[in-house]
Every structure is written in structure tokens, then in C-alpha cells.
Amino acid sequence: MSNRIGLDVMGGDHGPSVTIAGAADALSRYPDIELVLVGREEAIQAELAKHEIDDSRIEIIPATETVEMHESPVEALRKKPDSSLRQLVRAHKDGRCQAIFSAGNTGAMVAASTMGLGLLPLVRRAGIAVAIPLPDLQHPAMLIDVGANVACKPNHLFQYAVMASEFIARVYGVESPKVGLLNVGEEEQKGNALVKETRDLLASSSLNVIGNVEGGDIFNGSCDVIVCDGFVGNIVLKTSEGLSERLLGAVFSEVKHLFDEAAGGADTGIGDRLRKFAARFHYSEYGGAPLLGVDGISVIGHGRSDVRAISNAIRWARQMLTVHVRDSMVKAIELNAARLEQG
């Protein structure tokens, strides 16, 4: 059976033109997938006409409403029963697809997925895991949670660690992933009440816990999984994005200036080469962030997702399906719950 992935065509800042272009790109790259396109039918048809897509590999599910980027999630979902997001989740729940992706309102995607799909057995909260590009390694690190849950309890963080470890083990083949707890210092006595209690839970787990890690460790490859509450994680993620853009922007304009000057005005092509280089550090390299803990596969995209990001997010959903990440997460959660009870 083919891997069927549902796509919220209306999601993201750029809307259907970009999501459908991303869909077309993914269909051409991965012969073993089919896509369920959810959104306003006329918009979908208009965009599909611009691409050569095999009709037999797509299904359209019409949805007349759209949750906008800045709407209050729960309210918007209630007010818009025929929104593309709700129809997308319903399609997954009903088995019309086995994974879903949206680059729309993140809070609404979290709420719709959690309510519509439910949580995995024993799991208390879903968390968003984002891939941190580590260009020197064969795989990214996973930072969880980056904003699904801003009022975390120790057990939530603990379960995030378990799920993200299974995720990176299955999806990237990392053996015994190294788990770090994001904190203000490496010493045991450091941190607030939440991290101290989480540390105790992690100590009795089946995971390969390396202990407390600091902000700088997120990017140096010392951990495969970095756990934090959604308030901290969201700020870390947006800080990193903002700083990267600012630094790379400033450096590139300076370098281009120096380079063009040295070349005496000749076109050096440096701009393109730098952009290509920077892409290795860019969020669109992974495209989507899996919402771990829901009973299904739900992948959330950046609002600014471009064609490459959409296509890469679909690749990721496909990969999660292929390696059966859900089943191994369920087992790992059960195993660790039993260990905690014994401990």
C-alpha cells in the first residue's frame, strides 16, 4: 500500500500556490506516496493546472473555511467546522491518510491534532520536536518542545525525551541517542524546580541521558535530543531563527562587498554560492516539525514555508510512516512508565 499523506493546502503565509508546488515536487521525488489535498476546491484545481500531476496519486477533500495565522486556535476551530485543518485531521482519523502536514496556524494544528487524533497510550501531552541542522553530522538534533505546551510538568518533559529518542533512533538510525536536559548550567544543583524534578525522572529511565546541557550545546552536536518546556523551546527556536538571519544577512552583505571589490566589479557568483551554503543551516532543510505524542503522524510547518520546505516536510512524514515510529514510541513510553513505577 502506498503512503498517503494529507496536506493542508490553505496553510502557510503563501497559501495554495506554494503548498501545491511543494506537493508536486514531493510527488515527483517520491514515487511511493499519494497525497490528500485539503482546502478550497477551486483554489486547488487552479494550482494543480499549473503542474503535471498524475491524478491517480491525489485525492481532493474540499474544505470551505480556513483558520487564519493569528486566530485564537481553539476558538477558530470551534467556529470553523469546515476548515481545512479540521478536515485534514478528520481525514487522518478516518484512515483516508496516515499522516498529515500543515504550515498554517501552529496552535490550531496542535489543538486539532490533539483533540482529533487523541494521544498515544499513557502520553499526557503532545510536544513539537524541531530538527536542529548539524551540517557536520549525518542527522539533526531534535529540540522538544518548541511551543505546544507552555505549562510543562516533569512527566511531560520526561515523555518528550522518551518519544524524541525513539523518533531519532528510528528515523535517523541513531543508536542510543544522547539526551540532554536544557538548563542554566551543567552542575546538578542548577536550574528551576521543573528541570530538577525532570532530572530525577530521567535518571531512572531507559534513555541515554547525558545530564544538564546549556544553550550552546544545542548546536554543537553533543546531544541528539534536547528537552525543554514549550515556553523556553519556542523562545530558543525564534531566537535562533532571528539571530541566524541577522548574522548571515550582515555577513553576506559584507562578504559580497569584499568579494566584488577584489574581483574589480566582475560577477563572481558569490551571492549564489553563499546562499547555497547557508541553506544547509536553514529550517527548510527539514521543513516540518513532528508533533510527538498524538496518536497519528502530524507534522507542523513554519508559516513561511517555501516550496522546498513543504516538499521536505512531506518527505519527513513519509519517512515516519516507513519506519513505524508510532509503534516504537508506544513501547518505549510503556517501558519507561513501568520503570518509574518500580523506581
Next chain:
Amino acid sequence: MSNRIGLDVMGGDHGPSVTIAGAADALSRYPDIELVLVGREEAIQAELAKHEIDDSRIEIIPATETVEMHESPVEALRKKPDSSLRQLVRAHKDGRCQAIFSAGNTGAMVAASTMGLGLLPLVRRAGIAVAIPLPDLQHPAMLIDVGANVACKPNHLFQYAVMASEFIARVYGVESPKVGLLNVGEEEQKGNALVKETRDLLASSSLNVIGNVEGGDIFNGSCDVIVCDGFVGNIVLKTSEGLSERLLGAVFSEVKHLFDEAAGGADTGIGDRLRKFAARFHYSEYGGAPLLGVDGISVIGHGRSDVRAISNAIRWARQMLTVHVRDSMVKAIELNAARLEQG
């Protein structure tokens, strides 16, 4: 009267050779300062012999012990009454200097300053304010707290905002500094309990509050003061440092490669030019982070402080003395406490 600044000669990863070189640099740059050098006397004398320093502008206060970087702060201070840190704070308290700086154990400097100097009237907690370089503007933004207080209450954050606003208004002449509350979104309903309650306090203040800001806003010049609890701030700071080093390191090595290739192996000097450019974004541009809220002037340096960072931190302590930042903070705290009572 001259500005007398105390320096923990033993502080920092590089010890006396770097702190004394920084002291010599600052003395040559600022004719209106005198320095009180605190630490092991023989080490100080040995390093002083390497520089031409006017004896009349320095005083040495011997201290036989040193708090190491990874010692538990409170315990180390208790066990080492003759540590350079405790002697440094005592010198300030006794009026032998009007400001102090250490690049040593941050937690110990916070604890020693808070216990030894006390807090300003009405202030409940001291917070570390770090300068975020904004090369396009004439002044940095201030992020507070970056780690003095990992268990913040709303009133702590509120007072941090008041003090940092006064700081940046006096030290950098910024009129009506824009204050942002670091959060996971700009919408009012976003965030955890701490930021929601802090938001209510800020709304009734005398400050120019622009509301919730996100991680990316730290670097884009949209606020002059960004307030967060010390747990979040410390992680943001270390994330930013780690990411900057990683990105700039990777980009520079790529660019140097491209540049040298284009120059056919000739020495282009690109490495030096890039390093000079990057320095504008580097922590050593400011060198120290003021601990706001203590009844005195206490400036904390990065453990890795180099000569430039030490010298710049001394410049900053001097500037804080010159503009009487303490008195204006006390007034602003009183004014806002009165407003809160009325509100």
C-alpha cells in the same frame, strides 16, 4: 574625585595575566579612573611588572583565596572569607571603590554582591542585564535577567524592566526606552502564568511598554529592553553565543576558502577583515553585564573575557558612575511602586 573601580584580578578563565593587561589598557584609555586590584599580591605584582602603570592610580588589596569557576557559589563564599570576590565586594561596601568588576564565577559574584552590598530600596531581586549588540544602532539592547534569578515572580520581572529602562536611558541617552516582554507570541493571551501576570504589572507602569515580543525581536532593534526570567534569559544568551560562534565559524571558513581560491592562492587578508567585522557582534564589545538591583555598581564579565572585554567592562563601570545611574533607578523604582499601589 576620580572614579575608583575595583577589579577581581583572579577572575576569569585566563587569570591575572589577562585581567592586569585589561586593567593597563583601561588605565591608558581613561585618564579619569583609578583601579583597586584585588587578588594574590605576588601574582598581581608579577603581572604589573609587565606593563607601564602609574602607581598612583592603582591600589592593591591582597586576597589569598580564589573562588573557582565551578564551585557552588554560596558554599565557596562561606568557605573562603579571604577570596578575591569577597574582598572585592568589601572594598566597594567600605567605599574604597565605587564600582566592581569580576569575570569569575557568575553565581558567586551575584551572591557576594547581593549579600555584601544589599539591594536598592524596595528592590526584591537583582538581575543581570546583558547588552545585545545592534551594530546598526548607536546603542545595544538590554536583555534582563540572564541568570541571577531562575525562580522569578512577576514583580521581579517588573522591577527588572524599570531598572533596565533607567539604565539604558542614562547610560546611552535613549529617550523613553521601548520595553518588550519575552514571550511565545505577540498576542495578549499567549504565554505562561509568569508573563501574563507581569504583563498586567507593566501595563500600569510609567514605562514605554510595547507588549509581548518573540525571540527574534531580541536582535532586530524593535526593543531597547527585553525582560525575561533568569532561566529563559540564560538559555537565550548561551544559545545565541553558541549559534553565533558556530555560524560565523562555518561561514568564515567557507568564505575564506572561496576567497583564497578566487585569488589563486595569494594572501587576500580576508581572514583579518572578517574577524574585524565579526567583532562588532561579539560579547567583548561590551565586556561586562551589570547586576542591576544591588546597592552599588557590580559588573559581571564572561568567564572567557579577553583583554579587550576586561577593558571594555571597566569602561562601562566608569560610565555607570559618571551618569549616576543608581540614583535614577531608585527614583524610578519608587515611582512605579507608588503607581502599582494606586492602581
